Amino acid sequence: METQLESALRALNGKELMANGDLEWTVCNHIQILLCSFLDEWKIFESFGEDERIRDTLKIAAPALDRIRAWTGLERVRSTLLVHNQRDKEGNPVNTWDVFNSNKIPTAYAETVLLARLAVLAIRQTRRRHYSEFHLAAQRLTQYHVTIKPQGIRTSQEAESAFQATRNKMNELVRRVSTRPRIRVLNGHVSRRRLESSTKR
Numbered sequence: 001m002e003t004q005l006e007s008a009l010r011a012l013n014g015k016e017l018m019a020n021g022d023l024e025w026t027v028c029n030h031i032q033i034l035l036c037s038f039l040d041e042w043k044i045f046e047s048f049g050e051d052e053r054i055r056d057t058l059k060i061a062a063p064a065l066d067r068i069r070a071w072t073g074l075e076r077v078r079s080t081l082l083v084h085n086q087r088d089k090e091g092n093p094v095n096t097w098d099v100f101n102s103n104k105i106p107t108a109y110a111e112t113v114l115l116a117r118l119a120v121l122a123i124r125q126t127r128r129r130h131y132s133e134f135h136l137a138a139q140r141l142t143q144y145h146v147t148i149k150p151q152g153i154r155t156s157q158e159a160e161s162a163f164q165a166t167r168n169k170m171n172e173l174v175r176r177v178s179t180r181p182r183i184r185v186l187n188g189h190v191s192r193r194r195l196e197s198s199t200k201r
């Protein structure tokens with residue numbers, strides 16, 4: 001989680017990204033998804049609050065968490081706009097402005113970046129205060145490491161070749177569909193005629 005947030009923050013500092021509003025918007029959307037995941041994990045951490053050391057850590061991180069949790073609409077944006085393509089839980093379409101105007105959600109990049117930095121700060125404080133547990137958990141996880149087998153194409157050249165081949169197939173299907181015989185009703189009578197293709201060849 002920390003690594004993903006830091007990577008997104010570094011990307012937002014890049015000159016190319018700052019000059020590309022669409023890309024900046026995309027990275028900030030990714031940050032909002034990560035923030036929701038962070039809050040889910042933090043709830044699990046809070047469940048161990050019977051431990052005095054963890055309670056102290058929760059107190060230390062509280063200012064950062066309070067700022068993030070003040071934006072109570074983060075989960076709604078994640079679920080409705082970013083994950084389910086502007087649809088509610090029932091699958092009904094929703095308007096972007098309705099979601100933003102009916103929930104407390106940051107609408108500026110600066111606030112989203114601030115929340116990401118605060119999440120990273122809370123994670124770092126937690127890891128620093130509980131490093132022995134973190135180190136032990138990391139060691140145990142390495143024991144279960146399994147190499148992920150490669151899948152999919154590996155180079156941009158292969159990707160371009162696959163894209164061109166797929167586009168050519170689709171263009172051929174367009175030609176077939178647009179030139180096949182169609183049923184047309186004329187004065188109550190059914191007749192067949194071949195429609196002229198309007199597709200550029």
